Amino acid sequence: MILDDIVSCSHRRVSSLPDSFPSSTHVPISLREAILQARNNAVIAELKFASPSRGIIREKQQPADISEDMILGGCCALSILTEPDFFHGCPDTIPAIRNSVNVPILRKDFIVNEHQLDETKSLGADAVLLISSVLGNETGHFVKEAQKRGLEPLLEVHTRKEAKQAMDSGAEVVGINNRDLRTFRTDLSTTKNIAPMLKDAGLTVVSASGMVWPCDIRSLHRYADGFLIGSSIMSSNNPRKRVEGFVYA
Numbered sequence: 001m002i003l004d005d006i007v008s009c010s011h012r013r014v015s016s017l018p019d020s021f022p023s024s025t026h027v028p029i030s031l032r033e034a035i036l037q038a039r040n041n042a043v044i045a046e047l048k049f050a051s052p053s054r055g056i057i058r059e060k061q062q063p064a065d066i067s068e069d070m071i072l073g074g075c076c077a078l079s080i081l082t083e084p085d086f087f088h089g090c091p092d093t094i095p096a097i098r099n100s101v102n103v104p105i106l107r108k109d110f111i112v113n114e115h116q117l118d119e120t121k122s123l124g125a126d127a128v129l130l131i132s133s134v135l136g137n138e139t140g141h142f143v144k145e146a147q148k149r150g151l152e153p154l155l156e157v158h159t160r161k162e163a164k165q166a167m168d169s170g171a172e173v174v175g176i177n178n179r180d181l182r183t184f185r186t187d188l189s190t191t192k193n194i195a196p197m198l199k200d201a202g203l204t205v206v207s208a209s210g211m212v213w214p215c216d217i218r219s220l221h222r223y224a225d226g227f228l229i230g231s232s233i234m235s236s237n238n239p240r241k242r243v244e245g246f247v248y249a
Protein backbone atom coordinates (compact mmCIF):
# COMPACT_ATOMS: atom_id res chain seq x y z
CA MET A 1 0.00 0.00 0.00
CA ILE A 2 1.35 3.40 -1.01
CA LEU A 3 0.58 5.08 2.33
CA ASP A 4 2.71 2.48 4.09
CA ASP A 5 5.54 3.14 1.62
CA ILE A 6 5.29 6.88 2.18
CA VAL A 7 5.37 6.40 5.94
CA SER A 8 8.42 4.10 5.81
CA CYS A 9 10.26 6.59 3.61
CA SER A 10 9.46 9.28 6.18
CA HIS A 11 10.88 7.13 8.98
CA ARG A 12 14.02 6.60 6.91
CA ARG A 13 14.45 10.32 6.28
CA VAL A 14 14.15 11.07 10.00
CA SER A 15 17.34 9.14 10.64
CA SER A 16 19.25 11.44 8.30
CA LEU A 17 18.05 14.67 9.96
CA PRO A 18 20.71 16.66 11.83
CA ASP A 19 20.72 16.49 15.65
CA SER A 20 19.66 20.09 16.06
CA PHE A 21 18.25 22.90 13.94
CA PRO A 22 18.91 26.64 13.89
CA SER A 23 16.15 28.59 15.60
CA SER A 24 13.78 30.56 13.44
CA THR A 25 13.24 34.30 13.89
CA HIS A 26 9.78 34.15 12.31
CA VAL A 27 6.94 35.47 14.49
CA PRO A 28 4.11 32.92 14.11
CA ILE A 29 0.87 33.87 12.34
CA SER A 30 -2.19 31.92 13.46
CA LEU A 31 -3.76 29.67 10.84
CA ARG A 32 -6.98 29.47 12.82
CA GLU A 33 -7.27 33.26 13.00
CA ALA A 34 -6.47 33.61 9.31
CA ILE A 35 -9.29 31.17 8.49
CA LEU A 36 -11.81 32.76 10.82
CA GLN A 37 -10.96 36.32 9.77
CA ALA A 38 -11.03 35.75 6.01
CA ARG A 39 -13.49 38.24 4.52
CA ASN A 40 -14.52 35.86 1.74
CA ASN A 41 -14.07 32.11 1.52
CA ALA A 42 -11.03 31.03 3.51
CA VAL A 43 -8.95 29.28 0.87
CA ILE A 44 -5.72 27.54 1.83
CA ALA A 45 -3.80 27.16 -1.42
CA GLU A 46 -1.43 24.24 -1.66
CA LEU A 47 1.92 24.08 -3.46
CA LYS A 48 1.97 20.51 -4.73
CA PHE A 49 3.90 19.68 -7.88
CA ALA A 50 3.15 15.95 -7.98
CA SER A 51 1.16 13.34 -6.09
CA PRO A 52 0.88 9.55 -6.08
CA SER A 53 -2.68 9.76 -7.39
CA ARG A 54 -2.03 12.23 -10.23
CA GLY A 55 1.66 11.99 -11.09
CA ILE A 56 3.15 15.31 -12.23
CA ILE A 57 0.67 18.13 -11.63
CA ARG A 58 2.83 21.08 -12.69
CA GLU A 59 6.35 21.50 -13.96
CA LYS A 60 8.62 22.70 -11.17
CA GLN A 61 9.00 26.45 -11.11
CA GLN A 62 10.21 28.99 -8.59
CA PRO A 63 7.92 28.47 -5.58
CA ALA A 64 8.02 32.23 -4.98
CA ASP A 65 6.28 32.88 -8.32
CA ILE A 66 3.36 30.56 -7.78
CA SER A 67 2.92 31.48 -4.12
CA GLU A 68 2.78 35.14 -5.11
CA ASP A 69 0.00 34.32 -7.59
CA MET A 70 -1.88 32.43 -4.89
CA ILE A 71 -1.64 35.38 -2.51
CA LEU A 72 -2.75 37.83 -5.21
CA GLY A 73 -5.72 35.53 -5.81
CA GLY A 74 -6.71 36.06 -2.18
CA CYS A 75 -5.86 32.84 -0.35
CA CYS A 76 -5.72 33.26 3.44
CA ALA A 77 -2.90 30.73 3.97
CA LEU A 78 -0.44 28.55 2.07
CA SER A 79 0.04 24.81 2.43
CA ILE A 80 3.44 23.58 1.31
CA LEU A 81 3.92 19.93 0.56
CA THR A 82 7.51 19.14 1.47
CA GLU A 83 7.52 15.35 0.98
CA PRO A 84 10.20 14.66 -1.68
CA ASP A 85 9.72 11.09 -2.92
CA PHE A 86 6.02 10.91 -3.70
CA PHE A 87 5.03 14.59 -3.93
CA HIS A 88 8.26 16.13 -5.33
CA GLY A 89 8.34 18.63 -2.48
CA CYS A 90 11.26 20.06 -0.57
CA PRO A 91 11.50 21.45 3.00
CA ASP A 92 13.62 24.37 1.73
CA THR A 93 10.60 25.75 -0.11
CA ILE A 94 9.36 27.11 3.22
CA PRO A 95 12.38 29.33 4.03
CA ALA A 96 12.57 30.24 0.32
CA ILE A 97 9.22 32.03 0.45
CA ARG A 98 8.84 32.76 4.16
CA ASN A 99 9.90 36.38 4.04
CA SER A 100 7.95 37.27 0.93
CA VAL A 101 4.51 36.25 2.25
CA ASN A 102 2.49 37.51 5.20
CA VAL A 103 0.03 34.62 5.49
CA PRO A 104 0.44 31.52 7.65
CA ILE A 105 2.35 28.61 6.13
CA LEU A 106 1.23 25.06 6.84
CA ARG A 107 3.90 22.41 6.43
CA LYS A 108 2.40 19.34 4.80
CA ASP A 109 4.40 16.21 5.21
CA PHE A 110 4.15 12.84 6.87
CA ILE A 111 5.16 13.58 10.43
CA VAL A 112 6.12 10.38 12.22
CA ASN A 113 8.76 11.63 14.66
CA GLU A 114 9.03 14.61 17.01
CA HIS A 115 12.34 15.59 15.48
CA GLN A 116 10.45 16.56 12.32
CA LEU A 117 8.54 19.08 14.45
CA ASP A 118 11.83 20.74 15.44
CA GLU A 119 12.75 20.85 11.76
CA THR A 120 9.32 22.31 10.87
CA LYS A 121 9.69 25.08 13.45
CA SER A 122 13.19 25.86 12.25
CA LEU A 123 12.01 26.14 8.63
CA GLY A 124 9.71 29.00 9.65
CA ALA A 125 6.34 27.25 9.30
CA ASP A 126 3.37 28.46 11.36
CA ALA A 127 1.36 25.25 11.32
CA VAL A 128 2.00 21.57 10.78
CA LEU A 129 -0.14 18.79 9.37
CA LEU A 130 -0.67 15.79 11.64
CA ILE A 131 -2.47 12.82 10.11
CA SER A 132 -4.68 10.82 12.41
CA SER A 133 -4.49 7.61 10.35
CA VAL A 134 -0.67 7.79 10.41
CA LEU A 135 -0.23 8.65 14.11
CA GLY A 136 -2.99 6.44 15.55
CA ASN A 137 -3.13 6.61 19.33
CA GLU A 138 -0.06 8.83 19.42
CA THR A 139 -2.08 11.62 17.79
CA GLY A 140 -2.79 13.51 21.04
CA HIS A 141 0.87 13.34 22.00
CA PHE A 142 1.98 14.85 18.68
CA VAL A 143 -0.65 17.59 18.96
CA LYS A 144 0.85 18.60 22.30
CA GLU A 145 4.42 18.35 21.07
CA ALA A 146 3.60 20.62 18.11
CA GLN A 147 1.90 23.16 20.39
CA LYS A 148 4.85 23.06 22.79
CA ARG A 149 7.08 24.24 19.94
CA GLY A 150 4.71 27.05 18.98
CA LEU A 151 3.41 25.20 15.91
CA GLU A 152 -0.32 25.11 15.30
CA PRO A 153 -1.41 21.58 14.48
CA LEU A 154 -3.89 20.96 11.68
CA LEU A 155 -5.13 17.50 12.55
CA GLU A 156 -6.36 15.55 9.55
CA VAL A 157 -9.18 13.02 9.88
CA HIS A 158 -11.10 10.94 7.38
CA THR A 159 -13.59 8.94 9.46
CA ARG A 160 -16.05 9.68 12.27
CA LYS A 161 -13.95 7.57 14.59
CA GLU A 162 -10.86 9.69 13.89
CA ALA A 163 -12.99 12.82 14.31
CA LYS A 164 -14.05 11.66 17.79
CA GLN A 165 -10.38 11.18 18.72
CA ALA A 166 -9.60 14.61 17.28
CA MET A 167 -12.08 16.19 19.70
CA ASP A 168 -10.07 14.89 22.66
CA SER A 169 -6.67 15.68 21.17
CA GLY A 170 -6.42 19.37 22.01
CA ALA A 171 -6.21 20.39 18.33
CA GLU A 172 -8.29 23.45 17.48
CA VAL A 173 -8.18 23.13 13.71
CA VAL A 174 -9.27 19.87 12.14
CA GLY A 175 -8.95 19.05 8.46
CA ILE A 176 -11.38 16.59 6.94
CA ASN A 177 -9.66 14.84 4.08
CA ASN A 178 -12.21 14.04 1.39
CA ARG A 179 -9.64 11.67 -0.08
CA ASP A 180 -9.06 8.26 1.46
CA LEU A 181 -5.25 8.13 1.66
CA ARG A 182 -5.34 4.35 1.23
CA THR A 183 -7.53 4.09 -1.86
CA PHE A 184 -7.26 7.68 -3.21
CA ARG A 185 -11.02 7.68 -3.62
CA THR A 186 -12.34 11.23 -3.20
CA ASP A 187 -15.83 12.07 -2.00
CA LEU A 188 -16.88 15.54 -0.86
CA SER A 189 -19.69 14.09 1.24
CA THR A 190 -16.99 13.00 3.70
CA THR A 191 -16.98 16.62 4.89
CA LYS A 192 -20.78 16.73 5.06
CA ASN A 193 -20.83 13.59 7.21
CA ILE A 194 -18.09 14.51 9.64
CA ALA A 195 -18.07 18.31 9.93
CA PRO A 196 -21.23 18.76 12.06
CA MET A 197 -19.86 16.82 15.05
CA LEU A 198 -16.59 18.78 14.93
CA LYS A 199 -18.35 22.13 14.61
CA ASP A 200 -20.62 21.22 17.54
CA ALA A 201 -17.48 20.67 19.58
CA GLY A 202 -16.36 24.22 18.73
CA LEU A 203 -13.52 23.21 16.42
CA THR A 204 -12.46 25.06 13.29
CA VAL A 205 -13.07 22.81 10.30
CA VAL A 206 -11.13 22.72 7.05
CA SER A 207 -12.38 20.65 4.14
CA ALA A 208 -9.42 19.25 2.18
CA SER A 209 -8.98 17.58 -1.21
CA GLY A 210 -11.10 17.02 -4.26
CA MET A 211 -12.45 20.53 -4.77
CA VAL A 212 -12.06 21.32 -8.45
CA TRP A 213 -14.52 24.13 -9.22
CA PRO A 214 -16.10 27.00 -7.24
CA CYS A 215 -19.38 25.07 -7.07
CA ASP A 216 -17.59 22.48 -4.94
CA ILE A 217 -16.93 25.15 -2.31
CA ARG A 218 -20.50 26.35 -2.55
CA SER A 219 -21.75 22.87 -1.75
CA LEU A 220 -19.59 22.80 1.39
CA HIS A 221 -20.17 26.38 2.59
CA ARG A 222 -22.35 25.39 5.50
CA TYR A 223 -20.03 22.68 6.70
CA ALA A 224 -16.49 24.02 6.71
CA ASP A 225 -14.72 27.21 7.80
CA GLY A 226 -11.86 26.78 5.36
CA PHE A 227 -11.06 24.97 2.11
CA LEU A 228 -7.70 23.44 1.28
CA ILE A 229 -7.15 23.15 -2.45
CA GLY A 230 -4.11 21.90 -4.32
CA SER A 231 -4.40 20.19 -7.71
CA SER A 232 -7.06 22.42 -9.19
CA ILE A 233 -4.92 25.51 -8.57
CA MET A 234 -1.58 23.90 -9.43
CA SER A 235 -2.82 22.47 -12.73
CA SER A 236 -4.37 25.75 -13.84
CA ASN A 237 -2.59 27.96 -16.37
CA ASN A 238 -3.82 30.94 -14.35
CA PRO A 239 -3.44 30.02 -10.67
CA ARG A 240 -4.28 33.52 -9.50
CA LYS A 241 -7.63 33.50 -11.30
CA ARG A 242 -8.34 29.98 -10.12
CA VAL A 243 -7.79 30.98 -6.48
CA GLU A 244 -9.97 34.05 -6.99
CA GLY A 245 -12.74 31.85 -8.34
CA PHE A 246 -12.71 29.82 -5.12
CA VAL A 247 -12.39 32.84 -2.82
CA TYR A 248 -15.48 34.46 -4.33
CA ALA A 249 -17.49 31.26 -4.90
Ligand SMILES: O=P(O)(O)OC[C@@H](O)[C@@H](O)c1c[nH]c2ccccc12
Pocket residue numbers: 046048108109131156177208209210211228229230231232
Ligand atom coordinates in the same frame (compact mmCIF):
# COMPACT_ATOMS: atom_id res chain seq x y z
O1 LIG B 1 -5.06 18.35 -4.67
P1 LIG B 1 -6.32 18.39 -3.88
O2 LIG B 1 -7.28 17.29 -4.24
O3 LIG B 1 -6.94 19.76 -3.92
O4 LIG B 1 -5.91 18.09 -2.35
C1 LIG B 1 -5.09 18.97 -1.60
C2 LIG B 1 -4.75 18.37 -0.24
O5 LIG B 1 -5.92 18.22 0.49
C3 LIG B 1 -4.03 17.03 -0.39
O6 LIG B 1 -2.83 17.28 -1.03
C4 LIG B 1 -3.77 16.32 0.94
C5 LIG B 1 -4.63 16.21 1.96
N1 LIG B 1 -4.10 15.50 2.97
C6 LIG B 1 -2.84 15.14 2.62
C7 LIG B 1 -1.88 14.42 3.33
C8 LIG B 1 -0.67 14.24 2.75
C9 LIG B 1 -0.40 14.70 1.46
C10 LIG B 1 -1.36 15.41 0.74
C11 LIG B 1 -2.59 15.65 1.33
